[in-house]
Amino acid sequence: MKLGDKILYAGLSIIFLISCAASIFFLRGSPNDGDKNGANFTLEIVSRGEIIKSFDMPDLSETESGSTIELREGGGFNILSIEDGAVRMVSSDCPGGDCLRMPPIWSDGRVIVCLPHKLVIRLRRDGNGEVDAVSY
């Protein structure tokens, strides 16, 4: 191994560790801790950076357990299913189908992304993270 290789790999390892720390920060909140604490989640459908729909998760999981949400955004369709408080992408006509392979989401800040349809499905714990309203 040449000297430059060692420097490069060392630098890369440091960047890797930093990104690990950053992503743990992003994804903190373990599975199901919301349900146990009785916190409410909001399911947000974001298209091109704007929230186009949002649902209250308790409503979805209690009254329509196993229900689906059909979306027509970005020139195609996506179908979400909600089962026991977890949201999963079950169908999409996007070219890659990568969103179908993303794991189900059930805790704060988790996302499912369908890049071809420029669609982001995210869960947010109510009263957490972003500012909901600003009054002057």
Added chain:
Amino acid sequence: MPSPTEPAKRCLEVGRTKKTVTLSLFVVLALATGAAESWFPLPLPGVRLGLANVLPLFALLLFGAKEAVAVAGARLLLSFFLTGNPFALLCSAAGLACSLPLSILLYSKFSGSLSVPAISVASAEAFNVGQVAVAVMLTSTPALLACLPFIIAAGAATGYVVGRLAEIMDKRLREKYL
């Protein structure tokens, strides 16, 4: 490692026709590799093995910067014509814009102290950074950055494999067939 020679001297001198044919072959091989690996199921969305990058790198080792750009660019455009996915085109173009200049710079200036796999790892990481940056911008979702550790790890692994492959191909094929 056998005697490391200067990259400038290592550039292969071949006839114009032979070079055209060889580079076209590289482009086709890159396209085929890219198509083949899209059937490879990977748990993470958007992560490809990136084995097709072995051909631009090989072109860089064999001929030089201009030819590497030609192979990578032709492959990018042709795979867009084949798949018709403008999103993938944008992501790959951004990735290439980051990785190609970096690998050319590293190979031409620092190949005395950097091995080919290391250059390939650096360029794979640069490709991923460009790609993720575009994905974050197009979907305005900074949360995608949470995938970064996986993407960095995957880039290191495939970058290394690609670099080794290019190195081996360079060693075996240079005198024999070209």
